Amino acid sequence: MEWARYFDERTETMPPAWARRLTDELLAEQVERCYGQAPFYRRKLDAAGVRPERVRTADDLRRLPFTTKDELRASQEAAPPLGDFACADPVDVVRLHLTSGTTGTPLVLGYTPEDLSTSARVGARAVWAAGARPDDTILHCMSYSFYTGGVADHDALEETGATMVPAGLGQSARLLELWDVLRPTALFSTLTYPLYLAEQAHEAGRDPRSLGLRKLIVSGEPGGQMAATRARVEELWGATLGDTYGLSDVWGTLAGECEERDGLHFLAPDAALVELIEPETGDRVAVEPGSRGELVFTHLARHATPVLRFRSRDVAEIVAVECPCGRSGFRFRVVGRSDDMFRVRGVNVFPSAVEELLRERGVDRFAVVLERFPVEPPVEILVEGLAGGEEEVAAAVKERLGFTCRVRVASLPRTETKAKRLYRVYAGEEAPA
Ligand SMILES: [Zn+2]
Known part of the structure; x- marks a missing residue:
């Protein structure tokens, strides 16, 4: 069956000038709501000498200080569960999710019914762009416990x-x-899971390509954007792969790849405002093709646990601001977490860059071990699954990524969830043998 190209044509193809006007209107409301109802934001704005009514456009937002996860965490520790940055009456909160952060106490994220419906609507645009359609039967293979990747993303997929x-x-x-009973046509998971499931299928004597899966919709790992990784997973399953992006602190899914498969469209002009900043200085970076910076999010139309200028720690590169598909949201690629970036003699390296190079050589499992700081x-x-060629890999790393490495074949942990790529031995982490 032929389906419409967009889930929500009006919003997804909105001319940029309209989107800006909509965003500015919602921003003014959001800032006033935060100032009026959340002591946390009142303190921050007062300390910065900013009157809420003076924040009327995305440009005015620069007057506001950033919000970090540590501040939100401290607010929740002092006033559990939602902290004093929450804007909704606790009676109106109908769901709590947790952030899946690998470090520190998770944040508790509250949702009113309106927040949940925004989350589902925004997420549906993204998973539709990535391929989900009403005639699909989708296996949701992420953890349902606690995180937005579970029930919130389920809701977004179901919304399609x-x-x-x-x-x-x-x-x-x-x-x-149960495969032959359920007859799934699509899988929603991390990028790691289809590789894992393919191995399980082989062990059960079945060729993944014969299982009839046509679409893989992935989320949560930077590899979804890499040509080599995509080709490898698509080839394993004989299916197309569409990447999506979101973060539990903001909206579980808010960006998705269209059929161009060249960058993630930002698809939430009515639910979040995005800024790009230089991580070290906090200076704003223009959203234009080729620019790179940390994504900073400000909620629009969020009631329970809103964030203003939230430092995501995700570093993105802008691919384009226009697209043949007609969606007007800019396209970006997530380069990695700024927390995962390491520096070798002045060269900044993201594990995702190492991953791309290894995937081109058919390697699925790898880990970078940092002994000293x-x-x-x-x-x-x-690396696992490299038959010879360690020196060639080391030479390619030196040439393309600019640092010297030693490549060693090892046995790495099997995982259904996000693969751990970086071991900081100097900080007490234990590297695989
Ligand atoms: Zn597009």
Whole structure:
């Protein structure tokens, strides 16, 4: 069946000038709501000497200080569960999710019914762009516990009209047994999971390509944007891969790749305002093709736990501001977490860059081991599934990424969830043998 190109044509193809006007209107309301109802924001604005009524446009936002996860965490520790940055009456809050941060206490994120419907609507635009359609039967294979990747993303996928199968994690064997009954056409998961499930299928004597999966919709790992990784996963399943992006602190899913498969469209002009900044100085970077910076989000139309100028720590590169598909949201690629970036003698390296290089060589599992800080070359890179060619990899890393490494074949942990790529031994982490 032929489906419409967009889930929400009006919003997705809105001319940029309209989008800006809509965004500015919602921003003014959001800032006033935060100032009026959340002591946390009143303190921050007062300390910065900013009157809420003076924040009327995205440009005015520069007057506001950034919000960090540590500040939000401290607010929640002092006043659990939602902290004093929450704007909604607790009675109106109908769901709590947690952030899946790998460090520190998770944040508790509240949702009113309106927040949930915004989350589902925005997420639906993104997963539709990535391929979800009403005639799909989608296996949702992320953890349903706590995180937005579970129920909130399930809601977004279901909003498209697709048939959802809430499989969760830890069900691979059962899933393969039930495969012919359920007849799924699509899989929603991390990028790592289809690789894992393909191995399980092979062990069960089935060729993944014969299972009839046509679409892989992935989220949560930078590799979804890499040509080599995409080709590898698509080839394994004989399916197309569409990447999506979101963050639980803001909206679980707010960007998705269209059929051009060249960058993630930002698809939430009515629910978030995005700024790009230089991570070290906090200076704003223009959103134009080729520019790179940390994504900073300001909620629009969020009631329970809004953020203003939230430092995401995700570093993105702008791919384009226009697209043949007609969506007007700019396109970007997530380069990595600024927390994961390491520096070897002045060269900044994201594990995702190492990943891209290795995937081109058919390597799915790898880990970077940092023994000392500051990091000194050679950096140890552990790989699994490389038959010879360690020196060629080391030479390619030196040439393309600009640092010296030592490549060693190792056995790395199997995982259904996001793969751990970086081990900071100097900080007490234990590297795989
Ligand atoms: Zn597009």
